Amino acid sequence: MPRRRFDWQYKIAAIQLVLQEGRTVAGVAKELGIHENTLYRWIIEYETRGENAFPGNGSPVAKFEEHKGRYGSKRIVMALKDKNIITNRIRVRKLMVKINLRAMSSCKKYRHYGKNLAYALTDNLLN
Numbered sequence: 001m002p003r004r005r006f007d008w009q010y011k012i013a014a015i016q017l018v019l020q021e022g023r024t025v026a027g028v029a030k031e032l033g034i035h036e037n038t039l040y041r042w043i044i045e046y047e048t049r050g051e052n053a054f055p056g057n058g059s060p061v062a063k064f065e066e067h068k069g070r071y072g073s074k075r076i077v078m079a080l081k082d083k084n085i086i087t088n089r090i091r092v093r094k095l096m097v098k099i100n101l102r103a104m105s106s107c108k109k110y111r112h113y114g115k116n117l118a119y120a121l122t123d124n125l126l127n
Contacts, residue, residue, distance in 0.1 A: 006034075008054050014039060015046050052084060 017028045018039070025043070029036045046053045073093040080087055096102070 011042050011054050012046070015043055018043060049084075 014028060014032055014034075017023050018025055025039050026036055029039045032039075042054075073089050073096055076092050076096075077087060077089050080092075
């Protein structure tokens with residue numbers, strides 16, 4: 001069975017049934033077909049974050065296009081975290097793969113070791 005997802009309006013409506021109408025968490029959870037702990041978690045998050053609760057996954061696509069394809073999954077997660085949208089790198093990476101977004105990477109320069117040395121070579125003392 002796939003994991004169920006609830007949008008922001010659904011969560012707020014469930015919370016309002018408990019907080020404003022004074023109904024019990026157990027009764028509302030049973031009526032909606034969700035676990036009581038889920039509803040308690042929603043209430044706690046709503047009370048701590050207010051209207052900014054339940055931000056969702058954010059929009060990795062918008063961040064990606066805003067920076068012209070130079071953002072990888074790690075930088076997108078950091079940018080979303082600055083906007084108080086909590087997600088992880090794996091989720092963003094999967095979304096990027098799913099919608100065919102690939103970050104442009106710079107070419108790594110090959111270092112030629114032993115050529116153009118800045119210091120003087122000494123004679124081999126072992127011979």
